[in-house]
Amino acid sequence: MLKNLLWRLTPAALVLVFLSGCLGEENLTALDPKGEAAQWIYDNMILSLVIMTLVSVIVFAIFFIIVVKFRRKEGDDELPKQVHGNTAMEITWTVIPVLLLIILFIPTVTGTFEFHVDADPAEHEDAVYINVTGHQYWWQFDYEEGFTAGQEVYIPVGERVVFELNAEDVIHSFWVPALGGKIDNIPGVSNALWLQAEEPGVYLGKCAELCGPSHALMDFKVIALERDEYDQWVDDMLAVEAEETAANAEAGYEVFQENACINCHAIGGEGMATGPTLTNFGDRQKFAGVYDIDDDEELANWIRNPEELKQGNNMPPHDISDDDMEDLIAYLRSLQVRPADADY
Amino acid sequence: MASYKKEKGVVWDWLTTVDHKKLGIMYLIAGTLFFLKAGLMAVFMRIQLIMPENSFLTGQTFNEFITMHGTIMLFLAATPLLFAFMNFVIPLQIGARDVAFPFVNALGFWIFLSGGLLLSTSWFFGGGPDAGWTAYVPLSLNEEQLGLDFYVLGLQVSGIGTLISAINFLVTIINMRAPGMTMMRLPLFVWTSFVTSTLILFAFTPLAAGLALLMLERIFDAQFFNPAAGGNVVIWQHIFWIFGHPEVYILVLPAFGIISEVIPAFSRKRLFGYTAMVFATMIIAFLGFMVWAHHMFTVGIGPVANSIFAIATMTIAVPTGIKIFNWLFTMWGGKITFNTAMLFASSFVPTFVLGGVTGVMLAMAPVDYLYHDTYFVVAHFHYIIVGGIVLALFAGLFYWYPKMFNHKLNEKLGVVFFILFTIGFHLTFFVQHFLGLMGMPRRVYTYLGGQGLDEFNMISTIGTFFMSAAVIVLVINIVYSAIKGERVIGINDPWDARTLEWATPTPVPEYNFAQTPQIRSLDPLFYEKVHGDGTMKPAEPVDDIHMPNGSILPVIISIGLYFLGFGLIMLEMAEPIVSPWIVVALGGLLTFGGMAMRSLKDDHGYHIPKSVVKADLKKLGGGK
Ligand code: HEM
Ligand SMILES: [Cu+2]
Numbered sequence: 001m002l003k004n005l006l007w008r009l010t011p012a013a014l015v016l017v018f019l020s021g022c023l024g025e026e027n028l029t030a031l032d033p034k035g036e037a038a039q040w041i042y043d044n045m046i047l048s049l050v051i052m053t054l055v056s057v058i059v060f061a062i063f064f065i066i067v068v069k070f071r072r073k074e075g076d077d078e079l080p081k082q083v084h085g086n087t088a089m090e091i092t093w094t095v096i097p098v099l100l101l102i103i104l105f106i107p108t109v110t111g112t113f114e115f116h117v118d119a120d121p122a123e124h125e126d127a128v129y130i131n132v133t134g135h136q137y138w139w140q141f142d143y144e145e146g147f148t149a150g151q152e153v154y155i156p157v158g159e160r161v162v163f164e165l166n167a168e169d170v171i172h173s174f175w176v177p178a179l180g181g182k183i184d185n186i187p188g189v190s191n192a193l194w195l196q197a198e199e200p201g202v203y204l205g206k207c208a209e210l211c212g213p214s215h216a217l218m219d220f221k222v223i224a225l226e227r228d229e230y231d232q233w234v235d236d237m238l239a240v241e242a243e244e245t246a247a248n249a250e251a252g253y254e255v256f257q258e259n260a261c262i263n264c265h266a267i268g269g270e271g272m273a274t275g276p277t278l279t280n281f282g283d284r285q286k287f288a289g290v291y292d293i294d295d296d297e298e299l300a301n302w303i304r305n306p307e308e309l310k311q312g313n314n315m316p317p318h319d320i321s322d323d324d325m326e327d328l329i330a331y332l333r334s335l336q337v338r339p340a341d342a343d344y
Numbered sequence: 345m346a347s348y349k350k351e352k353g354v355v356w357d358w359l360t361t362v363d364h365k366k367l368g369i370m371y372l373i374a375g376t377l378f379f380l381k382a383g384l385m386a387v388f389m390r391i392q393l394i395m396p397e398n399s400f401l402t403g404q405t406f407n408e409f410i411t412m413h414g415t416i417m418l419f420l421a422a423t424p425l426l427f428a429f430m431n432f433v434i435p436l437q438i439g440a441r442d443v444a445f446p447f448v449n450a451l452g453f454w455i456f457l458s459g460g461l462l463l464s465t466s467w468f469f470g471g472g473p474d475a476g477w478t479a480y481v482p483l484s485l486n487e488e489q490l491g492l493d494f495y496v497l498g499l500q501v502s503g504i505g506t507l508i509s510a511i512n513f514l515v516t517i518i519n520m521r522a523p524g525m526t527m528m529r530l531p532l533f534v535w536t537s538f539v540t541s542t543l544i545l546f547a548f549t550p551l552a553a554g555l556a557l558l559m560l561e562r563i564f565d566a567q568f569f570n571p572a573a574g575g576n577v578v579i580w581q582h583i584f585w586i587f588g589h590p591e592v593y594i595l596v597l598p599a600f601g602i603i604s605e606v607i608p609a610f611s612r613k614r615l616f617g618y619t620a621m622v623f624a625t626m627i628i629a630f631l632g633f634m635v636w637a638h639h640m641f642t643v644g645i646g647p648v649a650n651s652i653f654a655i656a657t658m659t660i661a662v663p664t665g666i667k668i669f670n671w672l673f674t675m676w677g678g679k680i681t682f683n684t685a686m687l688f689a690s691s692f693v694p695t696f697v698l699g700g701v702t703g704v705m706l707a708m709a710p711v712d713y714l715y716h717d718t719y720f721v722v723a724h725f726h727y728i729i730v731g732g733i734v735l736a737l738f739a740g741l742f743y744w745y746p747k748m749f750n751h752k753l754n755e756k757l758g759v760v761f762f763i764l765f766t767i768g769f770h771l772t773f774f775v776q777h778f779l780g781l782m783g784m785p786r787r788v789y790t791y792l793g794g795q796g797l798d799e800f801n802m803i804s805t806i807g808t809f810f811m812s813a814a815v816i817v818l819v820i821n822i823v824y825s826a827i828k829g830e831r832v833i834g835i836n837d838p839w840d841a842r843t844l845e846w847a848t849p850t851p852v853p854e855y856n857f858a859q860t861p862q863i864r865s866l867d868p869l870f871y872e873k874v875h876g877d878g879t880m881k882p883a884e885p886v887d888d889i890h891m892p893n894g895s896i897l898p899v900i901i902s903i904g905l906y907f908l909g910f911g912l913i914m915l916e917m918a919e920p921i922v923s924p925w926i927v928v929a930l931g932g933l934l935t936f937g938g939m940a941m942r943s944l945k946d947d948h949g950y951h952i953p954k955s956v957v958k959a960d961l962k963k964l965g966g967g968k
Pocket of ligand 1 (some may be wrong): 478617726730
């Protein structure tokens with residue numbers, strides 16, 4: 001009796017928890033889609049879920065009837081009727097699933113073709129085309145206009161944006177749940193994916209393929225702006241030059257130079273991209289993908305000993321005095337291109 | 345030729361045994377220990393994930409734990425536990441005295457064990473492998489860690505053991521059936537084991553090839569997978585999944601077999617639609633080979649390939665559905681006894697359906713762009729693996745325990761175990777579906793707070809505690825029953841079951857059947873209960889029984905393989921204590937020396953004289 005009750009209550013309780021509104025965080029969860037691709041996926045997930053729930057309910061119903069009705073009574077030794085099968089019934093439960101599956105075949109095939117895009121910029125001349133490279137453990141975004149961004153990728157609202165996906169070291173996977181599906185970034189292979197954001201905002205992205213000890217910390221953001229703001233941002237990014245950024249925080253810029261940070265972190269068109277580009281570092285919400293950008297202490301920690309915050313990453317430790325660190329951080333924060341009135 | 349077996353020490357006896365029943369028990373013990381080890385790692389991983397930004401484990405350790413957990417569970421726990429039952433039960437169910445090649449059977453066990461120990465040795469040399477059980481390149485080519493060398497060689501060695509055991513089962517089932525046991529009278533457990541062994545034959549060979557490539561690349565710097573040198577990263581995934589997908593069916597088909605034995609026994613009805621069940625098994629196995637790329641929908645293999653593999657995958661739902669309904673209608677109209685074995689077997693059906701329906705959802709390729717590599721997948725495959733395979737293993741354990749150990753497991757503790765496990769299982773894995781949809785990738789050692797993932801992770805971890813408590817109750821049950829459990833000595837058929845293994849005396853004599861039985865029907869024992877006097881008719885007069893001798897060579901050959909593997913790994917060590925080649929040579933000497941001895945020495949086995957068999961028959965009852 002108790003057993004029966006438990007059997008029935010466990011799933012029910014769980015469904016209740018779910019219905020009480022835990023859909024996950026806005027702009028992360030795929031259960032609240034914010035883009036065309038995500039919406040398509042969501043709709044078809046619901047379609048399959050409905051069919052599959054139907055199947056499950058039938059099985060569960062039969063199962064519970066059996067459990068209740070066909071228990072052996074104490075002392076009942078009579079043998080039940082031995083049937084060897086029933087061809088009509090067996091054909092029924094072969095044909096019905098086939099019909100249900102045919103309903104699912106159709107969107108499966110159309111969707112696969114709808115989502116496929118070629119990783120060839122020439123094919124996408126009028127779309128925004130961004131080259132994404134996965135690194136252990138950060139993201140590089142190269143724009144056709146000729147500038148590079150790290151960790152945060154800006155896109156215009158309401159347009160299909162094509163992302164070309166590559167990888168530097170190991171396999172990564174580019175995933176923005178609220179906007180659509182994921183495709184892998186594979187060394188030696190160029191894949192592509194399109195996404196579209198319905199409304200302006202900041203969407204959370206994650207790396208979905210195990211890529212080493214800090215795989216869990218390989219988060220990024222997609223920032224969708226209205227078209228005119230986006231154009232403005234592109235122009236601003238193009239205009240940044242390392243020398244000029246120095247004007248804002250001279251002392252910090254010197255620390256930056258002395259420690260050869262530029263050998264790995266580009267600013268504007270200058271420097272290398274072994275590490276994330278810092279052109280608009282001051283606009284970021286997180287550093288290293290997951291740490292709060294406003295936390296000076298954490299940021300200093302990171303620069304002095306990156307291994308501690310992100311195991312296995314490729315940035316070397318830096319020995320920098322407290323005073324220098326203060327200047328350096330002030331300089332990093334001054335690296336902004338965001339329009340003053342932007343509302344994200 | 346020795347006339348009768350000489351008395352030897354107990355330990356020596358187990359080290360040299362070639363008796364399928366003892367090997368079954370050894371597989372059971374080894375598999376259980378590996379199961380507990382991998383289970384403990386799972387608990388540690390869930391403790392790490394109980395709250396956001398926890399620092400109980402580091403990312404590196406967590407990755408070693410997921411890799412070892414997955415690898416051990418699949419290769420060193422689930423497979424040997426199923427082999428345990430296959431070894432013990434198959435010869436009994438087909439009326440044979442042993443498997444076709446008893447020596448090879450022992451060899452298979454010891455090689456599997458030495459491969460497993462080789463893999464576990466990684467903990468003493470800087471940590472386990474850390475690239476996931478799938479060992480995707482290039483991550484798995486990372487040179488700093490020896491762990492993956494242990495993965496490659498440990499699996500290579502244990503894979504040889506699995507492969508030769510499978511061949512042995514195939515030959516046994518084809519050749520050793522008692523008179524009248526036609527293929528279409530085989531119990532379903534034997535059928536599924538037969539099909540599984542075929543799958544092993546065709547799936548473990550590509551695995552061996554893949555592991556060889558990976559070994560060459562890691563240890564001898566080949567460039568198969570390096571795009572800079574003209575290699576290809578995706579090739580590994582194809583090779584891996586051509587093995588890896590059938591592997592799931594290798595595990596689940598015998599589980600289906602166990603369910604198909606337990607449900608009829610306790611419903612007191614014959615299996616509904618036997619023929620359809622047999623053909624469904626074969627179709628599932630065939631399709632199992634045709635769908636490997638559904639693990640690779642997000643790799644970018646193109647819309648045509650994705651569509652074909654998606655549709656092929658969904659098709660598997662049809663034969664699986666046939667099985668589900670046939671089980672349900674086996675119970676329908678029956679008189680069902682819900683003891684522990686039947687609780688597990690019957691709850692398998694709806695639980696497995698829950699895993700199966702998410703499988704169909706995953707098969708829709710463009711929707712899989714959402715699910716792939718998220719907790720949705722983790723939930724799905726644990727519903728199949730734990731809700732399917734492990735529930736079946738528990739059902740089989742409680743069902744065959746009396747035949748294997750001559751006493752029953754305690755039923756009260758069994759029911760407590762079942763309830764705790766069921767609650768824990770659904771708590772742990774049901775919410776993980778939502779975690780995946782809410783944006784949690786798999787194989788992450790932590791997640792940020794405030795992303796809406798906290799509650800469900802907490803619930804999931806609490807579920808793990810319930811399952812742990814359940815397993816503790818099982819262990820208590822095993823110990824308690826060994827001391828106080830209901831003895832079934834002299835009771836051949838404690839469940840009033842239907843198949844041939846229950847016609848043997850308990851304890852089962854080493855020769856199983858004093859006289860090979862004559863089979864007259866499907867469910868032969870049940871047939872004799874209804875149409876005869878309840879005992880099997882012998883197909884031959886009482887006579888001397890020829891038995892194989894035990895041998896220590898399997899142990900020696902396996903130790904040799906261990907050192908062969910270990911020596912190759914030493915090539916990668918910075919400062920090996922002795923020259924790796926010495927270890928390789930030593931291993932080679934033991935392995936090939938052992939093989940040579942086996943080939944050169946004539947071993948004719950021994951005979952159990954007619955008089956002894958007759959005396960046994962009188963003591964144990966039965967016989968005409
Ligand atoms: C008994 C309770 C179990 C618990 C609590 C558990 C928990 C876990 C956890 C936390 C993970 C890591 C998930 C991730 O990818 O992020 C995992 C992965 C996995 N588990 Fe289990 N597990 C259990 C039983 C099993 C069993 C019985 C098997 C197989 C026979 C199994 C096979 C796997 C596999 C293959 C993986 C994937 C490993 C990888 O990604 O490399 N698990 N499990
Ligand atoms: Cu990554």
